Amino acid sequence: SLHPNKLEFFYKLGYGKKEVCEVLEKLGQEASENDLLQELILMGKRPPESGTQYFQPNLAAQGVPLPFPQGSTEEPSEVSDDLRPIVIDGSNVAMSHGNKEVFSCLGIQLVVDWFKQRGHQYIKVFVPSWRKEQSRFDTPVTGMNRSNRFSI
Numbered sequence: 001s002l003h004p005n006k007l008e009f010f011y012k013l014g015y016g017k018k019e020v021c022e023v024l025e026k027l028g029q030e031a032s033e034n035d036l037l038q039e040l041i042l043m044g045k046r047p048p049e050s051g052t053q054y055f056q057p058n059l060a061a062q063g064v065p066l067p068f069p070q071g072s073t074e075e076p077s078e079v080s081d082d083l084r085p086i087v088i089d090g091s092n093v094a095m096s097h098g099n100k101e102v103f104s105c106l107g108i109q110l111v112v113d114w115f116k117q118r119g120h121q122y123i124k125v126f127v128p129s130w131r132k133e134q135s136r137f138d139t140p141v142t143g144m145n146r147s148n149r150f151s152i
């Protein structure tokens with residue numbers, strides 16, 4: 001059985017217990033969180049079975065889609081066998097960069113740029129949808145630029 005904290009982690013990402021259990025059955029109980037998440041992401045590319053309802057998390061995808069090379073029709077995951085798609089917990093990154101005092105959009109931009117410099121073609125940043133609202137007094141938002149190529 002999966003540790004409750006790990007199961008909660010996958011719930012927060014929008015995966016159900018059934019999906020997590022299927023992946024655990026396939027990969028084994030000793031599989032790392034990264035391996036489990038990779039398999040769950042791959043499963044997510046399949047069309048859902050009819051009648052199946054999935055939990056929809058209240059997250060806003062704030063990915064920075066990068067252009068495909070000219071003439072390319074490949075999916076991002078097929079661009080390079082060496083590089084995996086990148087999924088970033090934007091809230092964690094922004095709060096860490098802001099020393100747990102401010103939500104730093106610059107922190108997110110630095111992480112995205114770091115992966116881009118290494119050749120990654122697909123980068124998606126998830127941020128809670130309430131971050132699109134006005135700054136909270138306890139964790140103000142800094143570095144937000146509405147004209148930037150990604151916005152909160």
